[in-house]
Amino acid sequence: MKFQMKKRNTLLTIVGLGALVLNATPGYGQEQNNADLFEMSLEELMNVEIVSASKKSENVFNAPVSSYSITREEIARSGASSIPEALRLCPGVIVRETSNGNYDVHLRGLDNTAQYTRTLEQQNRLTLVMIDNRPVFNYDQGGTFWESLPIDLIDIERIEVVRGAVAPLFGPNAVTGVINIITRTPDQKGPHAVANAQIAPGQTQVANLAVGYGLNEKLHVTLSGNYQKRDRFDDLYYFYQSDTFSSDLSEVPDAALFYPDPSLAQNKYGINAFVNYEANDQVSLDLSAGLQDAESQKVYVSSLTPLGTNGISSKYLNLASRVYGVGTRVSYNTGYSFVDHEGGIEYNFRTADAVVDYRWQLSDRLSVRPEFNYQHIEYDQLNTTSQINTYAGSVQVDYQLLDNWRLMGAGRVDKFDILKDAYFSYQLLSTYKLSEKSLLRFGQSRSTSGAFWTPTSINYSITNDMAFNGPGSGPFYTYNLSGNRNLKLASVTLTELGFRTHLSRNLSLDVDAFRQKLRDMNMFVMTEMTYQPTGYPAPYPAYVPERIQFSFENLPLTATQLGLTVSANYIASAKFQFKPFVTIQRTQVIDIPRGANTLPVDSASNPYNIYNGFDDEHKSTPAVFGGLYANFSPSQKWNINLNGYFFSAHTQFHQYDLERESTVGAISGKVLINSKVAYQVIEPLQVYLNVRNLTGSTSREYYGSDRTSRSVMFGASYNF
Template sequence: MKNVLFKYMVAVMALGIFSNHINAQQEKPIININELTLEQMKNYTQDDLLQLPFEDLIALVKKFKLSSVQELYNLLLNPTQSTASKMEEDVFQSPLATTVITADELKKSGARSIPEALKLAPGFIVREKTNGNYDVHIRGNDFIAPGSDLSNSVNSTTLVMIDNRPVYNSFLGATFWENLPISVNDIDKIEIIYGPSAALYGPNAVSGVIHLITKKADKDGFQTDFDIQAGNNNTKIASGAFNYKNENWAFNLSGNYTNSDRFQDTYYIPQLNEEVSGEEVGAQNAIKDTNYIASEFTNDYSLAKDQGAFNIGISYHPSDNIELTYRGSYQASTIQTAYMDVGSVISTRKSSSFSNSLNLNIGNFDGHFSLLSGNLNAIKGMPGYEYDYKEAIGKMGYNFKYKNLVVRPGVTANYAYYSDEDYVDVEANTGLLNGSAELGTIQGSLRLDYTAFERLRIVGAWLQGYFYKPERSYNSYQFASSYKASDKTLIRMVASKSNSSPFVLNTYMDKSIQMFMPANETNEEGTSLSLNMVGNENLKPQEMNMLELGVRHNFMKNLHADVSVFYNKSKNYSQLVSEQRNPGEQETGSAPEEEINQEPGSSITITESMQNMDLKSSQFGVTASLKYVMSHKFNAAIFATYQKTDLDDFKISDATVYQELTGEAIDPMTLNQDPAYISMEHQYTPSFFGGASFNYAPSKKWNINTSVYGYSKQKSFYTEGRSFMNVEIDPKISFNLKTSYQVNNWMQIYVNARNLTNNTNREFMFTDKTGGIYMGGVNIKL
């Protein structure tokens, strides 16, 4: 895979260099400074701008309120961001590992959705489950503990925000990407910080933060932007925006719609180790869990995604120091994706929600308040997984500046309410909650940022919080320093700790399952089995400690490198554990069939509760990226991550699992009474992953963007009852290509190919073998 990737990069870069040399003297950039936007300007190099008359440069400085022509040049080299420090600064100066994906990069890349666009960022593992539905992790640490329920594969440690509004789902602690009301075309830029960041953003910013910042009208008057594309697998993607701006006010109305089909209409059943037709899936799921309602399984077996949303934005900007922004959104979606192993693994998730958010900036003060309400059916057909929810978030902070010191105090309060009482028989305990549940958090933080000798920067942040639903205090910290060794080199170091927040399901679960083991040769009357699953209000939240070293270096004014070396340790994972075990009963709480059958007509009750595990993970890794901008005609980015994750104190109570993992046989009764603890390498996070992107504009009319993304082999295992199944996912490289032609000032047409070579290797365990999507589209801007 590495040789293929290397050859691909060399070929594309050679093409860009050769073409640029041929065309260098044929065409000089024509820049209309009156219509030029900030994002468009970032596509030009210093050499391009130097060809402008001096009076045009001064006009640009005034237009974008810059202090000098040199500052204008700097905008081309490092896009600004504010997520890493809560202050506006360019990426080169950031004391944390930081990446910014701009709107122009998103548009040229052809990415169909936000999670797919994250393939453009270093350090991201993005795996497609079904057509257009993705699993996203920063640096890995995913599916821990291996062999457990697939819900443990959901990313519950990355905080995603839209304009400062967290979009984290508190029921199981996850980001459901289809619930985001915005599309790629709504985004001005994506700011990403890596590693524990709860000291800045509160719980759940454990592995990092993804901040989606939406577009605002950038010039006075009316503007429209419509983009429509369609292709194979019934793929239809449409987005549109209407903007208006005058001196103090800006108005935005946008909408988006996506529809796509799966690459197959069959479903893989792990316990059968075979594919079955859609008509059979409901019945197979009901066999595994008798509560499953087979008739409610989707009838549209081919559907992968049906998603739509509307957004409205209003901003008031009476002066340079005051801005008030409101955003309201509605979204509805139905997708088929892997979420939990209910027989088929792939199930239907359906949701709708309203959100309202308000951002206020007055000088050095910033405040945010948001309300969210909605309905989500996480597994259609499984009682208890449909619920209504309401969430409220308020936060504010202030930057006190004195000479070279910035002091930022902040306070945040969150409240979440979840209820399934309208969808289950509460008295019969058929739901997961059988009523309502609340979560609440209040926290205060303090951040100090000091620069000495104009080269050494020292940053310290501390957060002290309190979960009042359930009651628990917590703290997080982040200490960072950077040293500007020269104008071209910045060295940085970070030590930080963050934790997740309680989840509704882990905390308040209250579910009963009644099962009956039918009569057989040894048990003529059969056996009744009652399984009670309960949450735990005393669970410790998952926690990560990280140490990171990094360096940024500008080899030339247009060639930048960034390297990060990181080491982290995580603990306080949780899972259901049997509290009451009869002789021979398994750790999972399910008694062996021969034990149940020993007493005809008997009744057995098993209680499982959510408990912290002794399991710990440690990860060492290196991420490197290289960016090169030859001119507005050609630019390239290459990035890769190597990581190794080890697990310690992995508890095993099943003899089959122990033998499969260690190669040693052990007496089942001995292991059941005295579980073994082993250490092992965790290989479900690929050891190598990365990609590259290249953009070439041979003329003012044409633009060609190509990208590649790949990862190495992944290995894990899956347990179903007493059976053990090794799971391997082969390496995969996918190539993308978007070629566009500017017909006139307001229309662009393009072809967009995702997974150009139609590599159908499965990317996520037990899910679809996703292939290529080939689309044609048109973009209209007036």
């Protein structure tokens, strides 16, 4: 077994907790001294930097798209203990917990638009997640394995979220947006170190450590490590066939194989190395490398219950440079993963990316940025090895037409060697400053998904024995699964109108209205079934399947979403900050398939139900969701934070709901309140009490997932 997590637990815990007593010299860390924040001006607190909105540094107020930046100070003060949980601080992001530390994350929604699907099709395959512009996407069937991120909160400078179709800037899979995690870059000479650890007895252990050295002000080396061990809040499993919750696994075949540790929610670690070199304003070099290992019970793929045991181990190398306007990035990622249980669906993967761009400043008002991309992905899975090569070119034009009127456009062409068609994405943006304090923005864009390995390339066949009279007696049937290289890639077309204003020196408001339309989703579909006579007398059936063919097919459905996001930022002083936000949306879906894996029911022209569709309002995305962030620092030693997240009641579906009525997908409306109180004992040492889910709400947030629980965490951070 490649996942030797239990053997590492004791060592990693000792290292993480022991790091709290490190003696170090001035440096950086996840926690920033309150004294530093007391010295920040209102302008510095109001104007947060973002790069992902236009691929150049600017403050969020001037960004031409719907975007948000969560700073490391906000993350640390909020008490968020993982990267996906920190996204609950961002407007327009839906974050639902499936088991302790495992989350389903969507930008604006559009989740499970086909309704009667498996848990796999309910995952977010439309949002691109990156670390320092390096994609950390899973190209097997799409989506992000959040537990597989090698970094943790201690490594982060900020998290930038761009909502909307931005594939012209970042490539395929940035269909509903991009989440770009920006890591920290030290800027001081000499050694630096920071440690952070917290524990909720019987539930959660988190430890982080970063140490480094600045040879001078230009060259810095950092090594970091992170560890998380989380137990489930629940002891129940939801069983699809019986539509019941039970902790009894005795009737599950090979239960010890499928669920080797029923109490496990997540067990992971990561180790990273960073080298940052900045010769001058025109020349910089960043090198990062690392590895991670994770095992979890989460909602992804499982034949028995929504929760399955999954694991992933990987290594990466990333090199990025900027030399007099020419930017390059080369990365390589390789690893092994299993889904459902080890010995089930296993695969090895290799991914290589290369990007070259040039920032061409034609005048003070006009810049052009051409970019060229190459990506190679390779998977070994189900006795099949296949690869996908992607070639892409894009250009971005940024023109300051007038002092208060900015125009920006981008176009990108992606060619996948396994698909016949090339795919074009575009973005047309405009901002107009009504005054120095108010800005209007408009955007029209279209983005497409990438080509994933399983839907396009899988080729798998297995013969099963129905064993009417014992093993080997037959009759036998063949199960075939094949990819489809004639698939059309999913796309979203977006129209967006936004308004930002500083109502006063310490109060800002951001409003964006959007309409987005989703087309060409694909799904795992039964396409053929032939029958054979059994030759057995009653009560045996006279005919049984002989050959069952499944493949991936495009769905005729379209989903149109209308929505509005409003967020505010009120900073009375460096002592008090309040940031509420809310999103209201409504989605209509046309031609929802009534079932994709059912037997023939109609006629030769409509045999498998995929085109036997109906129209309905989309119910899987909550109609209202949002949150708040409130921080109060009564003195330089004390900090009190209250943050919350909420979503309205909604209904999730599964393919089993076609066979019987169930209420497990009825997700109740929920309000989560979190609080962190921190006290700085001495300048380098801070202790804190961190309470997640303060009211103790136990309602489930996802179809058949674990109940949630209050988590009382005690922690300390040590940062010179």
